[in-house]
Amino acid sequence: MDNIGEQTSKGEGLIYPELSYKLIGIAFTVFNELGYGHLEKIYQKAYAKELSNEKLNYEEQVPYPVKYKEEIIGRNYLDFLVEEKIIIELKKSDFFSKKNIDQVVNYLKVSGMKLALLINFSKDGVKYKRLVNIK
DSSP states (O other): OTTEEEOOOOSTTOSSHHHHHHHHHHHHHHHHHHOSOOOHHHHHHHHHHHHHHTTOOEEEEEEEEEEETTEEEEEEEEEEEETTTEEEEEEEOSSOOHHHHHHHHHHHHHHOOSEEEEEEEETTEEEEEEEEEOO
């Protein structure tokens, strides 16, 4: 994880602050409407509807290749790529697991994107982490 870090400071120095705050706000809108306990795919569908309502440019289930010794051996999928700038990964979980953080870190490395938001819909509400590719 040497080139990936968490971005926790407020204000100055944040990557894409206005857009990222809007994307986090969308998660709160979805949670306020649906509440807790739905399958991840339900939150994803609602999140996509809100992205459309906000007239944001986005792609869903964006494929990226998994390579082994320069040969493509499979594909993984980003939940959302918004405005060709920010990766959004949605989870239904009460905590941030190492597995989910590692997954998003890998997305940043492979895509070359600068910012990813890992958003959890938990029993206590929306929780999120900003992960930054500082490469």
